[in-house]
Amino acid sequence: MADETARISQTARDTIRQTTPEADRRHGRVTFRPLTADDVPLIIEVDHDTWYSDADEFSRQMATLEVTGLLRRVTWSCVAELDGQFVGMITAAVKGEEVIGGQLGERLAQEESAARDLLSRSAQGRHILAGYEADFDEDERFEAQARRELDAEAVLFFLRPQARGHQLGKRLFDAFIAHLEEVGKKTYWLFTDSTCSFGFYDHRGMRRTASLETAVDYMPGVTKYIYTGFVDEDVQRYANMTGEIGR
Numbered sequence: 485m486a487d488e489t490a491r492i493s494q495t496a497r498d499t500i501r502q503t504t505p506e507a508d509r510r511h512g513r514v515t516f517r518p519l520t521a522d523d524v525p526l527i528i529e530v531d532h533d534t535w536y537s538d539a540d541e542f543s544r545q546m547a548t549l550e551v552t553g554l555l556r557r558v559t560w561s562c563v564a565e566l567d568g569q570f571v572g573m574i575t576a577a578v579k580g581e582e583v584i585g586g587q588l589g590e591r592l593a594q595e596e597s598a599a600r601d602l603l604s605r606s607a608q609g610r611h612i613l614a615g616y617e618a619d620f621d622e623d624e625r626f627e628a629q630a631r632r633e634l635d636a637e638a639v640l641f642f643l644r645p646q647a648r649g650h651q652l653g654k655r656l657f658d659a660f661i662a663h664l665e666e667v668g669k670k671t672y673w674l675f676t677d678s679t680c681s682f683g684f685y686d687h688r689g690m691r692r693t694a695s696l697e698t699a700v701d702y703m704p705g706v707t708k709y710i711y712t713g714f715v716d717e718d719v720q721r722y723a724n725m726t727g728e729i730g731r
Contacts, residue, residue, distance in 0.1 A: 512566045512567045512650070513566070513567055513568075514564060514565065514566055514650055514652065515564075515565045515568075516562055516563065516564055516565070516659070517562075517563050517565070518561050518562065518563065519555075519558070519561035519562075519563055519573060519575060519584070519588065520587070520588060521586075521587040521588045521590070521591035523563065523570060523573075524551070524552075524555070524588070524591045524592060524595060525595075526570055527551050527555075527573075527640075528544070528547050528548050528551045528595065529547075530642065530644060531547040531550055531551050532544050532547035534642075535547070535550075535679075542602075542603060542608070542609055542612050544599075545599040545600075545602050545603050545609070545612075546599075546612065546616060548595050548596065548598075548599035549596060549599050549600070549613075549616055550616075551595075551640075552592045552593075552595050552596040552599075553596070553620060554575075554639050554640045555575065555588075555592055555639070555640065556583070556589070556592050556593075556596075557577045557583060557639065558575040558576065558577055558583065558584050558639055558640070559576060559577050559578045559581035559582060559583055559584060560575065560576045560577075560578055560581065560584075560660075560663055561573060561574070561575040561576070561584065562574050562575075562656055562659045562660070564643075564647065564652045564655070564656055566646060566647060566650065569646070570644075571643065571644045571646055571647035571652065572642060572643035572644060572647045572652050572653070572656060573640070573641070573642065573656065574638060574640070574641040574656040574657060574659070574660050575638075575639045575640045575641070576636055576637060576638055576639055576660055576663070576664075576672075577636065577637045577639050578635065578636040578637075578663075578664065578667065578669060579635050579636065579669070580667070581667070600613065612702075615700060615701060615702040618700050618701075619698070619700045619702075619703060622696075622698060622699065622700055622708075623675065623708070626675075626694065626696050626708055626710070627675055627710065629694075630673040630693075630694070630710050630712065631673075633671075634671040634672060634673045634712060635664070635669035635670055635671045635672060636664055636669050636671070636672040636673075637672065637673055637674060637675075638657075638660060638672060638673070638674040639674075641653075641656065641657070641674070643656075653684060657684075657688065658718075660672075661715060661718040661719065664715045665715050665719055669715060670714065670715050670716065671712065671713070671714055671715065672712070672713050672715065673693075673710055673711060673712045673713070674690075674710075674711050675708065675709070675710060676708075676709050676711065677698075677706050677707060677708045677709060678705075678706055678707040678708075678709075679706060682709060682711070685711045685713075688713070688718070688721075689713070689717060689718075689721065690711040690712060690713040691711065691712050691713070692709050692710070692711055693710050693711070693712045694709065694710040695707055695708065695709050695710075696708045696709075
């Protein structure tokens with residue numbers, strides 16, 4: 485496994501630097517770094533606060549399973565901080581790269597094991613865990629073609645509300661594309677659903693190539709989507725905006 489502190493490439497850093505808005509110099513200092521084990525509890529908290537407004541006794545365990553299930557396949561990451569505070573990140577699973585291990589991998593395994601243990605102690609918890617497993621299996625089937633045919637997945641990408649006004653969504657995604665360009669990848673994809681702000685991907689010119697109305701009982705009415713993109717198109721779009729390719 486790759487070390488959890490694997491550095492963000494110079495290409496990605498240059499891309500971020502060239503898209504830094506003037507607002508950063510007036511309203512806070514933005515920095516970027518790789519994901520670490522210490523970030524995991526905060527990411528779980530963000531997931532919980534975003535998707536589990538009911539906040540019942542099992543909700544944190546569900547958020548934990550969702551986060552650990554995603555991050556355990558990550559090979560690359562970029563975290564954004566505003567004045568030293570974690571405000572967003574993007575992570576990726578890139579074919580041919582090793583999964584991030586070290587203390588991050590250990591922390592993910594510990595958090596997942598503890599969540600599963602707590603859920604398994606009651607009938608209601610076991611029912612919720614079965615719903616999670618059904619949702620996970622549905623996602624795996626839905627994502628199988630994209631995972632098989634395309635080069636990289638944008639696994640987990642989010643911004644906290646205080647990140648607004650710094651173009652951090654664009655800058656993080658540009659760093660992801662710069663990394664793919666540097667390692668010679670051509671295609672990428674991501675999973676999202678109708679509860680998310682997927683207009684960002686439409687705006688970037690990504691293509692919605694698959695959709696599925698979930699059959700999982702605890703997610704009624706939710707539609708799942710696969711978006712795909714081409715690295716060369718993103719690089720050219722960046723070049724048209726800046727006059728260079730970000731190197």
